[in-house]
Amino acid sequence: MNTLRELLNDIADRGKPVELAASSLAKARRLRLRRRLTAGFSGVAVVVLLMLGSYAIVTNRPTAGGGPVVSPMISELPSATASDLPQVLPGKDLPGGWIWGGGTGTTSAVVYDRGAGGLREVPYDWAIPAPVGDLVYVARQDSWTGVLDLRTGAVKQLQAAGKGEWSVGVPQWSGDGKRLLRADGDGRIFITDAVTGGNERIDIQGCDSCNSPVWLPGEKLIALSNWRNNGQGVWIHSLDDGALVRNVPWHMVGTRGFSPDGRYVVAKVDDRAAIFDLVNGGTIARLDGGVSDTRTAYWAGADVILVIESGGASQYSLQGKKIGWYPWPESFEDDELPNFTLIRGS
Amino acid sequence: MDDSVSEEFTAFVRERGHVLFRVAFSLCGQQHAAEDLMQTALARAAIRWGSIDDPEPYVKRILYREFVSAWRWRRIRPEVSVGEPPDAPQAGDHAERTALRLSLERILNTLPPKQRAVLVLRFLEDRSEREAAEILGCSEGTVASQASRALAKLRLCRELRLTVLEVMT
Numbered sequence: 021m022n023t024l025r026e027l028l029n030d031i032a033d034r035g036k037p038v039e040l041a042a043s044s045l046a047k048a049r050r051l052r053l054r055r056r057l058t059a060g061f062s063g064v065a066v067v068v069l070l071m072l073g074s075y076a077i078v079t080n081r082p083t084a085g086g087g088p089v090v091s092p093m094i095s096e097l098p099s100a101t102a103s104d105l106p107q108v109l110p111g112k113d114l115p116g117g118w119i120w121g122g123g124t125g126t127t128s129a130v131v132y133d134r135g136a137g138g139l140r141e142v143p144y145d146w147a148i149p150a151p152v153g154d155l156v157y158v159a160r161q162d163s164w165t166g167v168l169d170l171r172t173g174a175v176k177q178l179q180a181a182g183k184g185e186w187s188v189g190v191p192q193w194s195g196d197g198k199r200l201l202r203a204d205g206d207g208r209i210f211i212t213d214a215v216t217g218g219n220e221r222i223d224i225q226g227c228d229s230c231n232s233p234v235w236l237p238g239e240k241l242i243a244l245s246n247w248r249n250n251g252q253g254v255w256i257h258s259l260d261d262g263a264l265v266r267n268v269p270w271h272m273v274g275t276r277g278f279s280p281d282g283r284y285v286v287a288k289v290d291d292r293a294a295i296f297d298l299v300n301g302g303t304i305a306r307l308d309g310g311v312s313d314t315r316t317a318y319w320a321g322a323d324v325i326l327v328i329e330s331g332g333a334s335q336y337s338l339q340g341k342k343i344g345w346y347p348w349p350e351s352f353e354d355d356e357l358p359n360f361t362l363i364r365g366s
Numbered sequence: 367m368d369d370s371v372s373e374e375f376t377a378f379v380r381e382r383g384h385v386l387f388r389v390a391f392s393l394c395g396q397q398h399a400a401e402d403l404m405q406t407a408l409a410r411a412a413i414r415w416g417s418i419d420d421p422e423p424y425v426k427r428i429l430y431r432e433f434v435s436a437w438r439w440r441r442i443r444p445e446v447s448v449g450e451p452p453d454a455p456q457a458g459d460h461a462e463r464t465a466l467r468l469s470l471e472r473i474l475n476t477l478p479p480k481q482r483a484v485l486v487l488r489f490l491e492d493r494s495e496r497e498a499a500e501i502l503g504c505s506e507g508t509v510a511s512q513a514s515r516a517l518a519k520l521r522l523c524r525e526l527r528l529t530v531l532e533v534m535t
Contacts, residue, residue: 024520028392028490030467031474035391035400041379044408045372 114346114362115335116320121149121363122156131156132363133170142168150197152364155214157191157200167200167214178217192234192275201233201242209233209242209262224262234275237282241265245272254287256298270296274316274328276362284338286317286325293317293327295340305340318362328360375415379408382422389426392486393433395475406432427501430487434479434502469523481516484509 114120122131129147133140134154144158147168154171166177178200191202193214200212209222224244234243236256244255254272256265270287277286284304285296295304307327318326323338326346335344348360386407390400407428411421418424474482480502487498488509495513499506 024470024485025489025492027463027467027470028486030463031395031471032388032392032490035387036397037384037387038401039379040383040401040405040408041376044379044405045375045412047405047409048412 114320114326114333115324115344116318116326117365118318118320118326118362119365120348120360121151122147122361129158131170135171144168148191148193148361149363150193150214151195151362153197155193155197157193157214167217176214176217178212179219194235194239201235203233203244209244211259222259222262224257225264232272232275234272234278236278237280241282243272243278254285266298268296268298268301274318276319277317279319280322286327295325295338304338307336307340308342316360326362328362333362371415375412378421385422386425386429389429389486389491390433392490393429393479393483395471403429403433430483430501431503434483470520473520473523477516477519480504481512481519484512485516488513 120132122129129144130139130141131147131149132138142156142158144160146157146159148157149170150156154169156168156170157165158168158175159165164177166175168175191200191212193200198214200214202210202212204210209224211220211222212218213220232245235241236243240259241256242259244257245253254268254270256267257263258265268287270285270289271291273286273288273293278298279285283297283299285298286293286307287296288294289303292306294306296302297304307325316328318328320326320335325336325338327334327336332345332347334342335346337343383404387400387404390404390407391397394400394403407425410428410432411418411425415421474485477485483502484498487493487501488495493501495506495509498509502509
């Protein structure tokens with residue numbers, strides 16, 4: 021009799037082990053170098069800021085674990101731009117007032133500090149800056165999540181979403197940069213006040229595996245992806261009562277794919293990105309070239325779309341024509357920082 | 367990292383890499399994704415190599431947590447199909463087992479990573495609920511509920527039903 025154990029062993033046997041020691045050591049060296057540089061510049065900044073006398077710098081890292089919201093916690097936020105990061109802000113000329121706000125990779129996170137006017141590495145595994153303001157959602161491997169205030173360096177630990185579970189999917193900031201939309205993976209959605217840490221729970225009807233909630237423009241509706249379908253399909257629910265408003269078969273592209281008026285969405289079908297009409301379900305236009313390496317899309321006006329790709333951002337018209345290309349600095353093409361977030365420049 | 371530590375690390379990967387890769391592949395189901403996951407876990411371990419007492423469970427823990435955590439970013443990372451081509455049909459019992467394995471792989475690929483990780487921990491590595499919870503950084507109740515949900519999804523597959531029922535009894 022075949023058992024689940026035997027079948028899982030069969031699957032495990034299909035992998036072909038390869039020599040990874042050398043490449044892992046090389047990656048470890050790059051990571052260590054970056055951390056040392058960051059730490060060195062952090063020390064310089066402490067001196068500068070103490071001379072200015074305007075800020076208090078604290079150097080303990082927040083502790084892990086769930087539990088209730090705690091008072092602002094201290095952090096070891098590096099307080100200077102690390103020299104191994106580009107000194108020129110990538111994407112400063114992006115259309116629609118967007119600028120490069122942060123990047124999260126497999127092992128580190130970098131954010132743009134508006135106040136300091138430069139990039140800085142933060143000691144978390146993930147960081148998502150708010151579209152406006154100074155708050156950054158931060159998270160670590162061990163499930164710790166919090167909100168970092170770049171202006172003060174204070175970090176507030178967030179309650180776990182749900183029954184002690186971590187939030188799943190990519191949390192999304194509200195347009196005003198004060199609330200976070202999160203999911204617990206069991207059909208419960210939470211709107212978290214980033215300042216107080218309080219959670220408002222919304223029970224989503226008819227979907228116990230919907231995740232990665234996304235605000236629609238106006239923030240009365242949210243869109244969800246369902247992992248039962250491997251991410252295929254978008255479920256749009258009302259925030260008032262959690263009821264399903266409509267369901268479309270597309271695959272979401274990032275968290276900002278809805279047009280400002282809520283009518284169109286950049287999504288994928290058969291791994292090809294296109295602009296779809298939410299009102300009648302039709303396809304407006306496929307994006308030039310198919311853009312299989314699409315990470316997320318932003319609207320830079322009523323009819324201009326920015327699509328984040330591995331080497332930069334492409335600009336598309338509403339007709340799907342590629343009309344601009346904004347390459348990232350070379351350092352940002354490093355595979356350690358694959359996930360970019362754009363924020364409002366002003 | 368000095369030369370002796372690098373040699374120690376390299377020797378560890380040479381000796382235990384195949385065991386770790388079985389876990390990585392079981393989690394990812396794809397060769398390239400498993401290599402990426404394994405490299406990330408090994409790099410993290412290499413950074414702290416001098417302070418790690420028992421590297422194999424340390425790296426395994428990173429593998430599981432990194433795999434589950436990566437879900438957060440899955441939707442905004444390029445998804446590249448790197449699956450192996452399906453096996454060629456075979457005769458007799460072997461064909462039946464191959465068909466079952468393909469059915470299982472298909473369903474595993476639709477599970478949320480945490481459920482898949484729990485299945486791998488419980489039924490590939492034969493870990494207890496307590497051990498699985500410690501590795502994943504969650505409660506035993508969560509492990510139990512995730513396993514229950516995953517098995518319920520496997521039961522929906524007619525070909526796998528007997529196999530799963532056997533596990534549950």
